[in-house]
Amino acid sequence: MNTIRQIPGGVCAAKGFLAGGVHCGIRRNQSKRDLSLLYSEVPANAAALYTTNRVKGAPLTVTKKHLADGKARAVLCNSGNANTCNADGEEVAEAMCESLAEEMGLSAADVLVASTGVIGQPLNLAPIRSGIPPLVQSLSPDGSRLAAEGIMTTDTVAKEVAVEFTLDGKPCRLGGIAKGSGMIHPNMATMLVFLTTDAAVSPEMLEKALRTDVSSSFNMVSVDGDTSTNDMVVLLANGLAGNTEITAEGESFAAFMRALNTVTVCLCRMLAGDGEGATRLLECTVRGAKDTQTARVAAKSVICSSLVKSAMFGADANWGRVLCALGYSGADIRIDRVGVSFVSAKRSVEVCRNGAGVPFSEELAKEILLEKEIEIRVTVGDGPGEATAWGCDLTYDYVKINGDYRT
Amino acid sequence: MNTIRQIPGGVCAAKGFLAGGVHCGIRRNQSKRDLSLLYSEVPANAAALYTTNRVKGAPLTVTKKHLADGKARAVLCNSGNANTCNADGEEVAEAMCESLAEEMGLSAADVLVASTGVIGQPLNLAPIRSGIPPLVQSLSPDGSRLAAEGIMTTDTVAKEVAVEFTLDGKPCRLGGIAKGSGMIHPNMATMLVFLTTDAAVSPEMLEKALRTDVSSSFNMVSVDGDTSTNDMVVLLANGLAGNTEITAEGESFAAFMRALNTVTVCLCRMLAGDGEGATRLLECTVRGAKDTQTARVAAKSVICSSLVKSAMFGADANWGRVLCALGYSGADIRIDRVGVSFVSAKRSVEVCRNGAGVPFSEELAKEILLEKEIEIRVTVGDGPGEATAWGCDLTYDYVKINGDYRT
Numbered sequence: 001m002n003t004i005r006q007i008p009g010g011v012c013a014a015k016g017f018l019a020g021g022v023h024c025g026i027r028r029n030q031s032k033r034d035l036s037l038l039y040s041e042v043p044a045n046a047a048a049l050y051t052t053n054r055v056k057g058a059p060l061t062v063t064k065k066h067l068a069d070g071k072a073r074a075v076l077c078n079s080g081n082a083n084t085c086n087a088d089g090e091e092v093a094e095a096m097c098e099s100l101a102e103e104m105g106l107s108a109a110d111v112l113v114a115s116t117g118v119i120g121q122p123l124n125l126a127p128i129r130s131g132i133p134p135l136v137q138s139l140s141p142d143g144s145r146l147a148a149e150g151i152m153t154t155d156t157v158a159k160e161v162a163v164e165f166t167l168d169g170k171p172c173r174l175g176g177i178a179k180g181s182g183m184i185h186p187n188m189a190t191m192l193v194f195l196t197t198d199a200a201v202s203p204e205m206l207e208k209a210l211r212t213d214v215s216s217s218f219n220m221v222s223v224d225g226d227t228s229t230n231d232m233v234v235l236l237a238n239g240l241a242g243n244t245e246i247t248a249e250g251e252s253f254a255a256f257m258r259a260l261n262t263v264t265v266c267l268c269r270m271l272a273g274d275g276e277g278a279t280r281l282l283e284c285t286v287r288g289a290k291d292t293q294t295a296r297v298a299a300k301s302v303i304c305s306s307l308v309k310s311a312m313f314g315a316d317a318n319w320g321r322v323l324c325a326l327g328y329s330g331a332d333i334r335i336d337r338v339g340v341s342f343v344s345a346k347r348s349v350e351v352c353r354n355g356a357g358v359p360f361s362e363e364l365a366k367e368i369l370l371e372k373e374i375e376i377r378v379t380v381g382d383g384p385g386e387a388t389a390w391g392c393d394l395t396y397d398y399v400k401i402n403g404d405y406r407t
Numbered sequence: 408m409n410t411i412r413q414i415p416g417g418v419c420a421a422k423g424f425l426a427g428g429v430h431c432g433i434r435r436n437q438s439k440r441d442l443s444l445l446y447s448e449v450p451a452n453a454a455a456l457y458t459t460n461r462v463k464g465a466p467l468t469v470t471k472k473h474l475a476d477g478k479a480r481a482v483l484c485n486s487g488n489a490n491t492c493n494a495d496g497e498e499v500a501e502a503m504c505e506s507l508a509e510e511m512g513l514s515a516a517d518v519l520v521a522s523t524g525v526i527g528q529p530l531n532l533a534p535i536r537s538g539i540p541p542l543v544q545s546l547s548p549d550g551s552r553l554a555a556e557g558i559m560t561t562d563t564v565a566k567e568v569a570v571e572f573t574l575d576g577k578p579c580r581l582g583g584i585a586k587g588s589g590m591i592h593p594n595m596a597t598m599l600v601f602l603t604t605d606a607a608v609s610p611e612m613l614e615k616a617l618r619t620d621v622s623s624s625f626n627m628v629s630v631d632g633d634t635s636t637n638d639m640v641v642l643l644a645n646g647l648a649g650n651t652e653i654t655a656e657g658e659s660f661a662a663f664m665r666a667l668n669t670v671t672v673c674l675c676r677m678l679a680g681d682g683e684g685a686t687r688l689l690e691c692t693v694r695g696a697k698d699t700q701t702a703r704v705a706a707k708s709v710i711c712s713s714l715v716k717s718a719m720f721g722a723d724a725n726w727g728r729v730l731c732a733l734g735y736s737g738a739d740i741r742i743d744r745v746g747v748s749f750v751s752a753k754r755s756v757e758v759c760r761n762g763a764g765v766p767f768s769e770e771l772a773k774e775i776l777l778e779k780e781i782e783i784r785v786t787v788g789d790g791p792g793e794a795t796a797w798g799c800d801l802t803y804d805y806v807k808i809n810g811d812y813r814t
Binding site (some may be wrong): 048051052053054055056083084085086087118119120122173179224226227228229302304305306307310311313314316318319320321324325326327328333335355356357394395396398399400401402403404 | 461631635657717727763801802
């Protein structure tokens with residue numbers, strides 16, 4: 001009962017959702033898609049969260065306006081240009097929605113819009129306008145991957161996932177796509193994440209679900225400490241699964257939240273593991289804190305430390321840097337209670353107990369730290385607070401990618 | 408009148424201060440000094456500030472205790488081991504002070520102690536004990552450089568500076584040495600900085616001077632966002648210049664503060680320019696903020712951004728990343744008032760006005776960004792608040808140095 005099962009289909013796994021993606025010409029490289037579309041065959045309830053950066057991409061302002069009624073039919077997203085810090089940004093974002101609405105016979109107010117790429121370069125509408133007809137043509141129930149590709153910037157892999165779960169005995173689906181890689185240090189939301197479900201959920205409960213979820217999912221991811229200007233998470237729910245609409249907390253809402261968190265945590269791991277230049281996914285778990293917030297602050301500080309990240313790149317069990325990051329995190333923890341282990345899928349090595357080093361095998365530590373996915377397991381006492389944060393190592397390639405991004 | 412003139416001599420420029428440094432064997436490389444000593448021929452008033460990291464090196468605890476009376480004669484410092492997160496850390500730090508006190512006929516309570524290097528590895532007393540006699544032998548009025556070398560870790564250059572100024576018609580000197588490079592993101596203090604002056608200043612006013620100064624100097628430096636466990640700034644004042652002791656605010660205190668700030672800003676620039684792996688010194692100036700604190704938060708955010716730092720390494724005039732960093736800084740500024748220029752010693756190029764891009768010569772920008780010292784000049788309005796922060800670019804070498812630090 002109430003099992004959550006991973007299924008294929010990504011953002012199209014839920015009934016009634018189509019997706020597509022094309023190259024329209026914003027990006028010079030013709031082999032890279034740069035325009036994506038999600039579409040619900042029936043009106044969907046929708047909720048979104050946005051970056052807390054004071055510099056906000058124009059698409060965020062327009063999406064917020066179009067979401068005032070809690071309803072949406074389509075999400076249009078381009079990569080290659082963030083449409084941010086441009087004098088005509090809002091105008092361009094509105095025109096994008098209007099072009100799509102016209103092509104599909106929708107109201108522009110039912111189109112949400114997002115952009116990702118370079119900041120401060122005017123976004124040319126022409127390629128988008130000419131790209132919309134083929135984009136709409138590309139819509140298909142198998143289109144999740146096309147859409148996931150169209151929102152990629154420096155990402156090296158397309159990110160999609162979906163699950164099936166049950167509400168009122170009805171099978172429901174929830175899936176999503178994401179783009180991440182750099183400028184990732186979400187605060188209230190993250191890079192671009194589009195989630196769809198055929199479960200029936202009221203706009204208010206959708207927003208509540210999203211807001212609650214991101215505090216333990218996307219807000220716990222950091223690649224480089226830079227909070228983007230264009231972060232956005234959108235969740236569309238079209239109700240085609242036929243369950244009784246969720247309008248309040250209760251068993252169904254809890255089941256929905258579990259499914260949502262399964263998808264978002266999976267996307268978090270994909271985002272972190274594909275961080276710019278990353279060779280390793282880092283997961284820091286903190287247990288035994290006095291409360292959840294304390295555990296979150298501690299876990300995120302470790303994941304954000306350039307020195308911890310560099311040590312992980314070098315497969316160096318330099319646990320002193322973990323303690324250093326815990327120490328400056330601001331989290332209320334007793335350092336003399338801290339324990340640290342490095343853990344891979346197969347093995348673990350304890351390196352610190354009660355705030356001081358313990359003898360350990362450097363060879364074993366090295367072997368563990370050479371794995372692709374590493375857990376930095378931290379205990380800070382016997383309190384009930386625990387949290388997980390995701391990040392990646394800091395590598396030559398991060399510097400390379402970002403030393404020459406515009407050109 | 409009241410001119411401040413740079414002079415040689417570093418931490419020994421002030422009357423009555425001697426310094427020295429030797430290799431005692433904590434570091435394996437015999438060509439690297441690893442033990443330094445500062446000594447005042449007469450009792451000195453002293454003040455110190457320490458890291459805000461909850462993980463504090465044992466030497467900080469001992470120094471704090473020894474400074475309870477506001478007096479000190481000597482500062483002993485080793486590199487190669489931070490003596491932090493060690494069960495016997497305080498005992499070892501006390502024993503260091505006692506060994507020196509015995510050798511020099513001082514009270515251990517008049518010896519301050521500092522350590523820098525790897526965290527969490529026991530510090531062996533034996534090489535320090537055997538190194539103390541030659542260390543004391545090495546004391547000399549020309550020893551500033553020896554001492555500056557002995558506190559270096561991944562630093563590539565020794566950092567020392569001194570100035571001469573006038574109080575009550577008496578020439579006074581104030582100089583210092585510093586070590587920095589990595590794990591630099593001070594909060595209330597910085598990496599190791601030792602300052603000496605022959606001006607007469609009461610312990611209370613010394614502490615006040617130091618506390619006021621660091622908020623606009625060392626606390627505005629960041630190399631990697633990691634606040635060290637061992638940060639310490641010490642200021643010794645032995646009064647040999649013969650001025651009337653400064654015991655309150657006033658003209659003399661203001662003159663002293665100016666001299667102090669001249670030395671500390673100079674050291675800040677040295678610390679940032681020699682950041683781990685750095686090829687460029689970055690200086691972000693913010694003007695026109697509503698108050699100083701707002702300007703400081705904004706300037707530091709720009710300097711700390713991994714993406715800005717990577718762009719500077721690539722000499723890429725990607726000003727959108729500067730706006731992004733201002734936007735997530737939390738500083739209360741209006742983005743639509745922001746202007747950005749990149750400035751070198753010879754030229755400048757305006758890239759953003761009123762929050763949007765302006766046409767500029769990419770070639771000129773590239774030439775400017777290829778210089779060794781770059782100012783990121785930000786205006787945010789017409790308020791009185793201004794601040795400067797110092798940092799460096801993020802390079803392959805930062806990753807290299809920190810991917811394999813312990814071994």
